[in-house]
Amino acid sequence: xxxxxxxxTLGGRSSRRVDPxxxxxxxxxxxxxxxxxxxxxxxxxxxxxxxxxxxxxxxTALPPYRPTALVVCALALICIPSGxxxxxxxxxxxxxxxxxxxxxxxxxxxxxxxxxAGELIFSRGYGMADLEHGIPLSGASVFRIGSTSKQFTAAAxxxxxxxxxxxxxxxIRQYLPEMPDYGQRVTVRHLLNHTSGVRDYLTLMYLSGLRxxxxxxxxxxxxxxxxxxxxxxxxxxxxxxxxxxxFLLSQIVKRVSGKSLRDYADAAIFRPLxxxxxxxxxxxxxxxxxxxxxxxxxxxSGFRISMTTLGMIGDGGVFTSVEDLLEWDRFFYDTxxxxxxxxxxxxxxxxxLTRGVLNSGETLDYALGLVHGNYRGLETxxxxxxxxxxxxxxxxxxxxxxxxxxxxxxxxxxxxxxxxAVADVYLEGRLAPHQAPTAQEPGDTETAETVExxxxxxxxxxxxxxxxxxxxxxxxxxxEGDSLRLEVGNNLDGSLIKVDADVLKRRGVELRFQRxxxxxxxxxxxxxxxxxxxxxxRQP
Numbered sequence: 001x002x003x004x005x006x007x008x009t010l011g012g013r014s015s016r017r018v019d020p021x022x023x024x025x026x027x028x029x030x031x032x033x034x035x036x037x038x039x040x041x042x043x044x045x046x047x048x049x050x051x052x053x054x055x056x057x058x059x060t061a062l063p064p065y066r067p068t069a070l071v072v073c074a075l076a077l078i079c080i081p082s083g084x085x086x087x088x089x090x091x092x093x094x095x096x097x098x099x100x101x102x103x104x105x106x107x108x109x110x111x112x113x114x115x116x117a118g119e120l121i122f123s124r125g126y127g128m129a130d131l132e133h134g135i136p137l138s139g140a141s142v143f144r145i146g147s148t149s150k151q152f153t154a155a156a157x158x159x160x161x162x163x164x165x166x167x168x169x170x171x172i173r174q175y176l177p178e179m180p181d182y183g184q185r186v187t188v189r190h191l192l193n194h195t196s197g198v199r200d201y202l203t204l205m206y207l208s209g210l211r212x213x214x215x216x217x218x219x220x221x222x223x224x225x226x227x228x229x230x231x232x233x234x235x236x237x238x239x240x241x242x243x244x245x246x247f248l249l250s251q252i253v254k255r256v257s258g259k260s261l262r263d264y265a266d267a268a269i270f271r272p273l274x275x276x277x278x279x280x281x282x283x284x285x286x287x288x289x290x291x292x293x294x295x296x297x298x299x300x301s302g303f304r305i306s307m308t309t310l311g312m313i314g315d316g317g318v319f320t321s322v323e324d325l326l327e328w329d330r331f332f333y334d335t336x337x338x339x340x341x342x343x344x345x346x347x348x349x350x351x352x353l354t355r356g357v358l359n360s361g362e363t364l365d366y367a368l369g370l371v372h373g374n375y376r377g378l379e380t381x382x383x384x385x386x387x388x389x390x391x392x393x394x395x396x397x398x399x400x401x402x403x404x405x406x407x408x409x410x411x412x413x414x415x416x417x418x419x420x421a422v423a424d425v426y427l428e429g430r431l432a433p434h435q436a437p438t439a440q441e442p443g444d445t446e447t448a449e450t451v452e453x454x455x456x457x458x459x460x461x462x463x464x465x466x467x468x469x470x471x472x473x474x475x476x477x478x479x480e481g482d483s484l485r486l487e488v489g490n491n492l493d494g495s496l497i498k499v500d501a502d503v504l505k506r507r508g509v510e511l512r513f514q515r516x517x518x519x520x521x522x523x524x525x526x527x528x529x530x531x532x533x534x535x536x537x538r539q540p
Contacts, residue, residue, distance in 0.1 A: 087122055094425045095122065098418060102127035108295040108303060108389075108410040110418065111137045113322035114426060115403040118330045123322055129292040129409065131303060139322040141292045142277050143407040145392040146385025149280070149318035151352070153246050154192055154369035156253050156265050158351045159341055165256045168192065168351075175252045178226045186235045188252065191245035192368045193356030197231030200530035201244045201312075204228075207509070207528060208473040209489030215309050221247060227470050232532040236359040239366065242530055243315035246369075250280075250314025261313055268341050273327045278320040280313040288319055292409040294389025306389030306411055316387050322405050325394060329403045332396065353381065375420055377432030384416050393419045400427060454498050459484050461521055462496075462504070462513065466536040468526075475536060511536075 095112065102109025109127020113120055125137030160166050166175070168189040173179050179186070182197075190196035201221050208224075210216065225244055232240055250261040257264045262280040270278045277290065284307075296306040311317075335346040342348065355372060356364040365372045373380040375395070382395035391408040393415040404422045406415035424431065459479050466475045476487040477496070484496040486506050496504040502513040502521075509528045516522040526534040 091425060092122070095124070095422055096126075098421045098425075099124075099126035102410070102413075105134065105136070106131075108293075108408070109137055110406055110408040110410075110413060110415065111139055111141050111143070111292075111322050112407075112418075112422065113139055113326065113403075113405040114422060115326060115329050115405070116426075117401045118333065120323075120326050127410075129290075131293070131295070137292060137409070140277070140290055141407070141409075142288055142290045142319050142321050143292050143392060143409060144281065144294065144316070144387060144390040145318050145320055145407060146316045146387040146390055147243075148383050148385035148392045148394055149313070149316045150246050151369035151383055152265055152269060152280070152318055153249050153253075153261065153314045154352060155269055155348075156261060157188065157192065157249055158348055158368065159268050160253065160256055161351070162341070162344055162348065166252070172196075172248065172252065175255050176222075176248060178222065179248075180226065180229060182231050182235075184235050186231075188249070189356075190235045191249050193239070193364065193366055194241050194245060195236050195239055195356055195358060195364075196242065196245050197233045197235055197237070197240070198225065198242055198244045198248070199228050199232055199532070199534075200242045201225060201247055202315075203528055203531045204471065206490065206492065207488070207526065207531065207534070208471045209492075211490050213309055216312075218251070218312060221312055222251060224472075227472065229470060230533060230535075232530075239356065239358065239364055240530060246315035247312055248314070250312075253314075270324075272342060273331055275320065275324040275327050278318060278324045280317045281319045282311045282313050282317065284309045284311055290321070291319070292390075292407075294409050294411070296389050296411040303410070308388045316385065322407060325405050329394075329396065329405075332398075333401065375423065375431070376434065378427065378430065382416075386411075391415045395419045395423065397423065397427065400430065402427065454484065458498075464521075465539040466523060467539050468534060468536045470534060474539070 095114075096103065099110055099112065101107075103126045105128060107127045108129075108131065109125070111125045112123065114122035120139075123139035125139065125141060127137050129135045129137045129141045157166070157168070161168055166188065169187050171185045172188060172191065173181065173186075186196045186198065191198070201224060204224055205214075205216065205221075225248065232238075232242075253259075253261045253264055259267070260280075260282065262282050265280055269275070281288070294306045295303040298304050331342065331345070332349065334342075335349070352368045352370060353372075355367050358364065370381050370383055373382060375397075378397050379399055380395055380397055382393060385392040389409055389411045391411065391413045392406065394403065394405045395416070396403045402423070404419040404426075406419040406422070408415050408418075462477050462484060463479060464477060466477070467473075468475070473488070478485050478487065480495075484504065485494065486496050487493055492507060492509060494506055496506050496511070499505045499510070502515070504511045504513070509526060511524045511526055513521050513524040521538055523535065523537045526536060528534075
């Protein structure tokens with residue numbers, strides 16, 4: 001039996017490190033010690049108590065071997081190194097302090113992994129994976145990672161191009177003929193770079209009155225996007241983050257490969273790389289071993305479950321763990337992989353890291369599901385994620401061959417800040433000093449323009465129903481007391497505030513009203529961040 005040399009300390013303080021020198025009979029001791037001694041012993045980065053079969057991923061099945069518990073424990077202890085490669089206690093204490101607020105049995109929290117030159121040099125869980133059942137977080141906990149998933153969708157598309165099944169500069173209508181002809185080609189590359197102008201489907205769902213727990217299908221979302229008669233801007237003219245682009249890429253993968261994105265990624269990415277805990281989660285009823293539940297804080301210092309019934313993937317939807325992302329990080333530096341389909345790994349990563357370029361020639365920081373950046377003078381490649389009760393970030397410092405993974409199951413966490421705080425500890429001495437915030441000159445602070453409230457006559461002029469065929473939604477504006485009220489059917493409902501002449505606002509949603517020749521209101525255009533110029537017509 002072969003024990004992987006890339007052993008690691010996982011699962012918090014109850015873990016034990018397995019020496020790569022353990023071979024043969026010692027392997028039995030380690031396996032049996034998991035049960036006899038009650039310790040979490042790691043081989044090949046897997047919890048043996050949960051799945052012993054994974055230790056033979058690179059070897060053969062074990063013949064029967066049943067030592068006594070006493071001998072097993074003794075042999076297992078022999079295989080624990082006496083300090084070689086052990087984590088620096090001072091560094092561990094500093095990392096612990098960063099996550100101290102989550103390090104208890106009453107709170108959700110984060111799983112953290114630190115990778116140096118392909119080795120997992122630190123991994124710990126802080127807080128609970130499941131508050132109801134008292135299960136702690138660890139490096140093996142499986143999280144939804146939100147938009148950090150986008151790099152895996154991009155990877156599937158790049159692999160399909162390497163297979164000769166599509167081109168990044170193909171018109172998306174070649175694969176999605178139901179999408180409107182906007183007068184200019186929207187390409188696969190535009191979707192990957194967020195330069196397509198396609199409106200964000202999550203924002204559209206919110207604006208249509210759907211709630212987080214409403215159930216919709218892929219076909220519903222494709223239909224909604226196909227109803228959009230305008231783009232936010234012409235393709236390549238601007239950059240605007242849009243989940244629709246990566247959702248549509250999942251549909252392109254399905255139509256080109258004949259497999260769902262989940263099945264294609266499993267066969268082409270996760271299984272070849274040994275990422276056995278990872279998948280695109282397209283069925284909210286599916287049981288996921290080692291799953292961390294998602295939570296949101298409540299006003300009484302408690303927590304509520306924050307999950308989703310949505311099964312759309314591509315823009316998000318990957319479930320994975322710190323342990324599995326270790327394998328993905330190792331592959332980042334493997335430019336000579338002989339593992340199909342990654343035998344052209346140098347070309348693969350060159351495509352993945354190619355930055356988007358606008359029609360103007362401006363080069364973007366956004367590549368293919370990955371963002372180029374700079375942190376305190378060092379180059380970074382990263383992507384964060386946030387959806388329902390989950391937050392994630394994986395920030396890589398390529399020049400240092402150093403990566404921090406931070407996966408959290410509490411919506412109030414900020415893993416991007418936490419991950420960089422961890423990097424501050426490990427890269428101390430290599431990072432430039434923190435830059436102090438720029439002092440503002442007197443009068444430099446931007447303030448919202450004060451406008452007078454609406455008169456009764458103005459309020460009367462806005463009252464009525466407004467229909468959007470693109471949203472398939474009817475908005476209603478009525479007078480309630482001394483204010484105008486917008487009725488949509490979700491938490492967008494509420495009072496409208498005047499911000500300019502014929503411009504009203506509610507929670508980041510701006511309504512710009514149009515008047516006809518006779519001076520009466522005939523409709524409005526809605527702007528809401530990732531959705532621009534959505535047209536509503538006043539109903540009789």
